[in-house]
Structure formats: structure tokens, C-alpha cells
Amino acid sequence: MRDTDPTGQVWDAVVVGAGQAGLSASYHLTRLGVAHVVLDADAAPGGAWQHRWDSLTMRDVHGVAALPDAEALPESDERANVAVPAYFARYEAAHDLPVVRPVQVRQVRPLDADPAGLLEVEAPEGAWRTRTLVSATGTWTRPFVPTYPGAATFLGEQLHTHDYRGAEAFRGRTVLVVGGGASAVQLLGELAPLTRTVWVTRRPPVWRTDDFSPDRGREAVAMVADRVRRGLPPRSVVSVTGLALRPQEREAERLGAYRRRPMFERIEPDGVRWSDGSFAAVDVILWATGFRPVLTHLAPLRLRSEQGGIQLDEAGTTAVRDPRVQLVGYGPSASTIGANRAGRVAARAVTRWLAEHPAPVRA
Numbered sequence: 001m002r003d004t005d006p007t008g009q010v011w012d013a014v015v016v017g018a019g020q021a022g023l024s025a026s027y028h029l030t031r032l033g034v035a036h037v038v039l040d041a042d043a044a045p046g047g048a049w050q051h052r053w054d055s056l057t058m059r060d061v062h063g064v065a066a067l068p069d070a071e072a073l074p075e076s077d078e079r080a081n082v083a084v085p086a087y088f089a090r091y092e093a094a095h096d097l098p099v100v101r102p103v104q105v106r107q108v109r110p111l112d113a114d115p116a117g118l119l120e121v122e123a124p125e126g127a128w129r130t131r132t133l134v135s136a137t138g139t140w141t142r143p144f145v146p147t148y149p150g151a152a153t154f155l156g157e158q159l160h161t162h163d164y165r166g167a168e169a170f171r172g173r174t175v176l177v178v179g180g181g182a183s184a185v186q187l188l189g190e191l192a193p194l195t196r197t198v199w200v201t202r203r204p205p206v207w208r209t210d211d212f213s214p215d216r217g218r219e220a221v222a223m224v225a226d227r228v229r230r231g232l233p234p235r236s237v238v239s240v241t242g243l244a245l246r247p248q249e250r251e252a253e254r255l256g257a258y259r260r261r262p263m264f265e266r267i268e269p270d271g272v273r274w275s276d277g278s279f280a281a282v283d284v285i286l287w288a289t290g291f292r293p294v295l296t297h298l299a300p301l302r303l304r305s306e307q308g309g310i311q312l313d314e315a316g317t318t319a320v321r322d323p324r325v326q327l328v329g330y331g332p333s334a335s336t337i338g339a340n341r342a343g344r345v346a347a348r349a350v351t352r353w354l355a356e357h358p359a360p361v362r363a
Helices: 022-030 048-050 080-094 182-191 216-228 247-254 296-301 337-358
Strands: 015-017 035-037 107-110 119-123 126-130 133-136 157-160 174-178 195-202 260-262 266-268 271-274 279-281 282-289 325-327
Touching: 015 022, 015 119, 015 126, 022 035, 022 080, 022 133, 022 260, 035 126, 048 080, 107 296, 133 337, 174 182, 174 279, 182 195, 195 247, 325 337
Parallel strands: 015 035, 015 133, 133 325, 157 282, 174 195, 174 282, 195 260
Antiparallel strands: 107 119, 119 126, 266 271, 271 279
């Protein structure tokens, strides 16, 4: 951690978050000579990866793209919550990135009504003044659990993917997995050999039967990018690519874990009931229902559109309502590959803004 006095310096940029997107942005800002600081909420490097469950290995993850000017992490049986944080830590040190932690950013507000004026980044640890902002806060701290009738009456255990710590904790129990995304498929792959599972989704899952090509990936990213250009809340890239089983999930398939049922109507003390009256007794409800972008710190800037999302420009990182603000790891850049590109695009946008809005000369 660098010693930084948050009271006297006016930065050209402040980056909030030191995950993949934040580190990429900091790397490119450094190369472009932009005076900046990275404020990270965690006490140690690693972003959200340090909080993943122990059974998740580098062979299980869907690929962690190499950070700029660095080698990629190989597939291995090493725990992802160890390997990726160590990789991030080495990267921060190798490139001397100006990360300050832990800093719990609460809000970013304009200091005055001047659209080219300073922003203040406020946290219990201090306040940082800056000409531009790069928000790289991701989604990990905002798990989404839908509201269902009777949820408060359930006598078993309820948890979100955010709090999952491995299948062993549920050995011999009946686990209801809710959610139609890649994380639900992966968790069922772990749970089915050790537990009895029930899988429910709102919509029938769409299974990918062909190889996932780069063209398919670009099409998926383009669909998400179109949403944020229109100011709509983003969908995840994975949600439009379809699902596929990996070799480590074939045993769960054999056990019938991927025979999906539609969403239940209500939750009861001992299980869930469907609209046709059928009932399943379960011990655990695991909500694999995704995450929402962490954006509350940006509320004072009033960036949301009437459609509920933050509208971004054609390049995919600049907030249309306040071009001082860049969002990385949001919408089309919410993947490790997308985050790398967004970090570069955001850094260039910052330099353009700084060039077009020179700082006033102080006496």
C-alpha cells in the first residue's frame, strides 16, 4: 500500500476498484502518463477472486485473460482464490501501480455545477479530488436474490452463490439450485455427486451444441453493448452465449442433475411448491441468480437513464450524461477479456478529456 495524503492532491484520474478492469485501466493510465490513484475496498490484492469458494480451481474457471503486458494464468488444479490474487499482486508490484487499500468508497459527487469541474471521491478513509473517474467496481458485493412468497418461512438453509464454500458442506442433503446461468450449471456439477439436487429456472436453458467461436463471442458482446448504448440495464455476456457442459460436469449429467423444472410458486417451511400442487422437500436453497452492478457510489452524479441503466458511448466506457466518468467491467466489458479492452479504451478517453479540458492555472 502506498502512503497517500487524500487531502491536498488533485488527481487527473481516480480508479475505484482493483480487479481485472481496474488494474488494466491503471496500467494504461500509467503508460499514458496520467497522474492517478487506485482505491480498492479489499485489504489485499485479488478483487472478487479472493472470495471465491475453495473448490473452484483454475481448471474450472471460464478462463482468466492475461492482464496487459503479462502472461496468462495456465489451467491447473490450483485454487482460483489463491492463484488469481497472487497473479494480481505480482502485477501490481511489477508495474508499480498506485493502489491504496483498503478504501471503502461511499460516493462520488461533483464539487460544483461546472460540468468540467472536479469530482470528490468520498470514503471513511478520506476524500480524493479528481478531474476524471474510472469506476471498476464489478458486481461481487451485490448478489441478487429474487423475492418469493414464503421465503421467510423456510426452515432450512438459504444462501447465494456469493456465500457458497463448496459441495462438501451439503453432503447427503437435498439442495435446490435456482438459476439458469453458467454458475448454476457449474455448482450442480459439484453438488450432484455428493447431494440430491433439484434444478429450477425461470426459462428453459439454452444449450450450446456447437463450439463457441470468436464470432459468437463478438455477437454476444455486441448484444450487451447495444443495451448499454440505449441506456438499458446490462445483461451478462454469458446470458446470451448459451450453456455448455464441461468434462467435469458429465457425472452430474449422468445423475440427472440437469433435468430442469420450471420455477416454483412459493416456498414452504420444508420445501417448495409448484402451481400444479406438486411439492419438493429440500434442505437447502442455493440462489445462483447472479449479481447486479455495484453503482450506488455513483448516485450523486445522476448517470442513470430513464430506462434504468447507465448509457455509455459508442466506445463502450464513457458515461453519456457525464463524460468525466468511465465505467469498466460494466455491461459489454464484464468479462476478463472485455475488462482488458475497456481499461485501454477508458484510459484513452481520460487523456482526451484532460486534453480538451485543461486544468485551470493556479496562482
